[in-house]
Every structure is written in C-alpha cells, then in structure tokens.
Amino acid sequence: MQDKNFFSLALSLAQGAKGYTSPNPAVGCVIVKNNHIIGQGATQPWGKSHAEIVALQQAGKKARGATVYVTLEPCVWYAGKRTPSCTDALIAAGVTKVYIGSLDPNPAVKGKGIEKLRQAGIEVVMANDFHREILDLNQDFSKYIQTGLPYVIGKYAMTLDGQIATHQGDSHWITSEEARTRVHILRSQVDAIMVGIGTILADNPRLTARLPSPCHQPLRIVLDPYAKTPPEAHVRSDGHPSLFITLPGFGKNFAEENVSVWEMGKEPSIPMREVFARLGQEKHITSILVEGGGRVLYRCLKEDTIDKLLVFIGGKIIGGRGIPPFNGKGAAKLADTPVVQRFYAENLGRDVMIQAYLKMWDV
Numbered sequence: 001m002q003d004k005n006f007f008s009l010a011l012s013l014a015q016g017a018k019g020y021t022s023p024n025p026a027v028g029c030v031i032v033k034n035n036h037i038i039g040q041g042a043t044q045p046w047g048k049s050h051a052e053i054v055a056l057q058q059a060g061k062k063a064r065g066a067t068v069y070v071t072l073e074p075c076v077w078y079a080g081k082r083t084p085s086c087t088d089a090l091i092a093a094g095v096t097k098v099y100i101g102s103l104d105p106n107p108a109v110k111g112k113g114i115e116k117l118r119q120a121g122i123e124v125v126m127a128n129d130f131h132r133e134i135l136d137l138n139q140d141f142s143k144y145i146q147t148g149l150p151y152v153i154g155k156y157a158m159t160l161d162g163q164i165a166t167h168q169g170d171s172h173w174i175t176s177e178e179a180r181t182r183v184h185i186l187r188s189q190v191d192a193i194m195v196g197i198g199t200i201l202a203d204n205p206r207l208t209a210r211l212p213s214p215c216h217q218p219l220r221i222v223l224d225p226y227a228k229t230p231p232e233a234h235v236r237s238d239g240h241p242s243l244f245i246t247l248p249g250f251g252k253n254f255a256e257e258n259v260s261v262w263e264m265g266k267e268p269s270i271p272m273r274e275v276f277a278r279l280g281q282e283k284h285i286t287s288i289l290v291e292g293g294g295r296v297l298y299r300c301l302k303e304d305t306i307d308k309l310l311v312f313i314g315g316k317i318i319g320g321r322g323i324p325p326f327n328g329k330g331a332a333k334l335a336d337t338p339v340v341q342r343f344y345a346e347n348l349g350r351d352v353m354i355q356a357y358l359k360m361w362d363v
Contacts, residue, residue, distance in 0.1 A: 009069075021044070039056060073114055106145045144286040152308075156325045177349045188209035207291070219242070236256055249264045263277075
C-alpha cells in the first residue's frame with residue numbers, strides 16, 4: 001500500500017507539470033528511503049532537468065540504497081539528446097530499486113533504460129496501479145515521438161439536444177462556469193489552440209488560459225483563408241503570439257510583430273493534414289486543442305486527424321434547428337463512421353464532460 005501511495009505522488013507531480021514540458025513528456029519522480037521521502041521532482045521545461053535529476057538533487061548522498069518511483073522509464077543517451085541520461089544518474093547515485101509506470105515510447109529509449117538499470121544490478125519493477133493514467137497523460141508525447149505529428153483534441157460544448165449554438169449563432173453560455181474553468185486548465189496543458197475564422201468573427205475569443213495563477217499560454221492558430229480577421233480582434237491586438245494560416249496571396253494583410261503567417265493550400269480550402277504535419281515539423285507542436293467552429297471540426301474529422309474528443313454537455317435544450325458540432329454533410333452509412341475506442345464521463349456541476357478516444361497511442 002505504501003508503494004502505491006508513493007507512486008500516486010509521482011503521478012500527481014507529473015500531472016502538475018503538464019503544459020510546461022513539451023516536447024518532452026510530463027514525468028514525476030519520488031525517491032524514498034526507510035519509508036521517508038528524501039527527494040521528489042517533475043520534468044522541467046524543455047532543455048532543463050528531467051524529473052529524476054530534480055529528485056536526485058534533493059536527495060543528495062541519501063539516494064544511495066534508496067527506492068525510486070518514476071512514472072516513465074528513465075532515459076538513456078542517444079544522438080541529439082539535450083540532457084544527460086537519467087538512467088546513468090540513477091546508477092551513479094547508488095539507488096537499489098526502481099518502480100516504473102510505463103515504457104518510454106521513444107524508439108531511441110524504449111526498454112533500454114530498464115535493461116541498463118538491471119545490468120547495473122538495480123531491481124526494476126513495472127508498476128501497474130496507475131498504468132492507464134500515465135499512458136493517457138502522455139498520449140500527445142507518444143504520438144509525436146512516434147510520428148512527428150501533433151496530438152489533436154477536438155473540443156466543443158453542446159446542448160442536451162446536440163447543438164453548439166442556436167440557428168443565429170448564439171452560444172453564450174451553453175455550459176456553466178465550472179466547465180469553462182476546466183477548459184482554461186486544458187488550454188494551459190496544450191501547445192496550441194486552433195479555431196476557424198467563423199469563430200473569430202462570431203465571438204472574438206481571446207483563446208488564452210485564464211487561471212488564478214500564472215500558467216502556460218498556448219500558441220493561437222487561426223485558419224483564415226482570406227485574411228478576414230479584423231485588426232481589433234483579440235488574436236491580433238492583445239500581444240500574445242498567434243499564427244494565421246491563409247491561402248497563398250492573402251498573408252500580406254497581417255503585419256503585426258507578434259503575428260506569424262503561413263500561406264498554404266489552394267482554393268477553396270486549407271488541407272488540415274498538411275497544416276498539422278508542418279506544425280509538428282517546424283514548431284515542434286505536440287498537442288493542439290481544436291476549439292471549432294463546426295466547419296473546422298468537421299474537416300478535421302473528415303480528414304481523420306482527430307485523436308480525442310472533449311465534449312462538454314450543458315443542461316440546456318435549443319429545441320429545434322441549431323448548429324451541429326460537426327457542420328458538414330456527414331457519413332451516409334453508420335458503417336463508415338469513426339468508432340470511439342473508449343471514453344470517460346465526468347460530472348462538472350450541472351454539466352457533463354466526456355473524453356472520447358478515437359485513436360490510442362499506447363506504448
């Protein structure tokens with residue numbers, strides 16, 4: 001039971017680091033000796049110390065003979081790596097036992113850290129108590145490190161009868177403040193947020209994470225084929241970084257220093273697959289929260305680019321024709337529709353949040 005408690009703390013540390021570690025995974029580590037915690041840590045921002053190093057620095061010489069609880073397999077050295085090997089550091093510190101929550105999905109590391117620890121005479125135990133939670137926490141890293149593509153989360157709030165807005169476009173507010181706070185937390189945990197020009201013109205959103213304490217702010221990406229975003233829009237005028245994606249020839253309409261522009265595709269649309277591939281390759285974006293609107297979500301679904309859906313269901317009923325979450329023609333046959341691999345439901349006050357996994361990127 002004590003082992004489970006220590007590992008639960010390591011998972012909490014990893015969860016607390018989410019949003020600050022990209023493109024590295026969020027990892028937590030706890031070092032214990034004689035049933036007392038002598039060191040703990042989480043992954044630091046990219047290029048800085050990993051969780052094991054932070055915990056070892058706290059433990060100091062007491063780490064000799066200690067037990068380590070780490071949510072992800074300790075890394076090994078490989079060409080291009082920016083930080084020292086955590087496996088070598090654990091061996092040098094003289095720890096005697098390591099509990100590991102999951103293999104590292106990085107092909108350059110997977111299984112090698114465990115093998116090296118065992119060769120050094122250190123006992124390695126694969127812990128299963130929080131295996132699912134650890135895998136879910138780093139689905140974005142798993143996909144990115146294996147494919148070079150960002151993990152795409154489609155998010156929307158809808159009424160009980162399945163509408164994201166009335167026929168006049170009114171959507172304020174479908175869900176409660178508690179649900180909207182959860183969205184701000186989610187924003188702080190991803191690399192980027194994406195919306196279409198329709199959402200900008202209808203709502204003038206800020207697309208920032210607004211929480212009581214300072215937090216990570218994602219890059220804002222706007223699909224704006226004909227450069228219709230007005231200069232006074234928050235995404236152009238508030239000083240936070242934004243990336244506008246237009247059709248060729250329209251990017252010249254943006255001149256702000258804090259705004260980047262990519263010209264991509266050809267009439268009549270911008271190809272989503274190419275956008276996500278370029279974001280992964282050029283900007284090292286590992287996770288994107290696609291917040292809409294319905295046309296953008298439909299195109300992402302149609303091009304098979306969505307890995308996970310976050311659906312917030314508010315206790316309201318429009319009771320007639322409104323705007324659907326996926327605003328397009330849709331599938332003609334149920335046999336042609338995407339199948340949810342698994343999902344979770346959670347109550348948020350008077351609302352419900354559903355996490356639906358369309359694709360799994362487990363090790």
